Amino acid sequence: MLRFVATVLLFSAVTCQDDLVLRLTNQLNDLRAQLDAIKERCSDLDPLGGMVEEDGYFLAFKLFAGNGRDAFGSYGSLDENNDVVFQRYVTPSSCRHTGACGHNFRGDFLFYWDELLVDTVKVNIHKNGEVVHYAVFNGTGSTYLNWFNQTKLLESSWLDLKTSSTNFFSIYGNSKLRRQFYISSNSTDCGSDAGWLVIKNSKEKCSWGKLPKTAKYPVIFYANPNHAVKFSSGGEDLTE
Numbered sequence: 001m002l003r004f005v006a007t008v009l010l011f012s013a014v015t016c017q018d019d020l021v022l023r024l025t026n027q028l029n030d031l032r033a034q035l036d037a038i039k040e041r042c043s044d045l046d047p048l049g050g051m052v053e054e055d056g057y058f059l060a061f062k063l064f065a066g067n068g069r070d071a072f073g074s075y076g077s078l079d080e081n082n083d084v085v086f087q088r089y090v091t092p093s094s095c096r097h098t099g100a101c102g103h104n105f106r107g108d109f110l111f112y113w114d115e116l117l118v119d120t121v122k123v124n125i126h127k128n129g130e131v132v133h134y135a136v137f138n139g140t141g142s143t144y145l146n147w148f149n150q151t152k153l154l155e156s157s158w159l160d161l162k163t164s165s166t167n168f169f170s171i172y173g174n175s176k177l178r179r180q181f182y183i184s185s186n187s188t189d190c191g192s193d194a195g196w197l198v199i200k201n202s203k204e205k206c207s208w209g210k211l212p213k214t215a216k217y218p219v220i221f222y223a224n225p226n227h228a229v230k231f232s233s234g235g236e237d238l239t240e
């Protein structure tokens with residue numbers, strides 16, 4: 001009788017431990033699955049507090065053509081920050097690659113530019129996900145508004161950009177002509193307007209800047225060959 005009870009007790013103790021191990025194993029597996037899911041969603045996060053990296057650079061700003069956001073308005077907007085951890089957590093990273101969420105990416109970086117000791121700044125022009133042109137600037141001692149300047153240009157896929165004379169080369173561009181992120185070699189008249197890059201947020205006097213009614217601003221015009229072209233020769237696209 002006594003022996004029988006002892007056996008039952010032993011048996012129940014083992015059962016209890018089995019249950020516990022099973023429960024803990026299940027919990028562990030659940031946690032692992034959750035961790036994997038979080039890792040996957042946060043795959044863009046890096047050790048530096050989760051700054052987004054692209055092409056070996058921290059992503060400061062990405063502009064998408066056709067989303068209706070004024071380029072300079074968005075870049076300079078001090079109350080726009082798409083880089084906060086929770087926003088990035090709930091926003092699929094595909095939205096930052098395709099612009100599908102309808103907004104630009106304005107990173108935390110722009111708020112701390114002066115303190116971050118920026119070394120170089122790179123502009124990539126994308127078409128269908130591929131970089132078609134780029135320009136690298138010396139960022140030493142720059143502010144987030146003045147690095148885009150020919151005197152700071154280090155190299156570019158536009159081979160004549162460093163040495164050509166320019167009559168506009170700035171983020172502000174020409175507000176009268178409504179041209180931003182504007183690099184031009186000539187803006188004497190509509191026919192001779194020539195250069196490398198311009199972002200249009202609205203209509204203007206020149207027909208090359210007028211778009212069909214269905215077209216959506218902003219529109220990014222860039223010189224497709226590796227040198228300046230007349231803007232009237234056409235071409236519009238997507239950039240960051």
Ligand SMILES: *[C@@H]1O[C@H](CO)[C@@H](O)[C@H](O)[C@H]1NC(C)=O
Nearest residue numbers: 119137138139140141152154
């Ligand atoms: C970048 O600019 C800084 C400050 O003007 C200068 O000291 C440095 O030599 C420049 N770097 C290059 C690679 O031109």
Ligand SMILES: *[C@@H]1O[C@H](CO)[C@@H](O)[C@H](O)[C@H]1NC(C)=O
Nearest residue numbers: 146149150151152168169170
């Ligand atoms: C570009 O930098 C030079 C040298 O610092 C400065 O004189 C010039 O005004 C700048 N250009 C613009 C458009 O700000």
Ligand SMILES: *[C@@H]1O[C@H](CO)[C@@H](O)[C@H](O)[C@H]1NC(C)=O
Nearest residue numbers: 165185186187188189191192
């Ligand atoms: C700008 O275009 C006008 C008209 O075609 C031309 O006379 C002038 O030489 C050009 N200027 C530059 C700097 O290319």
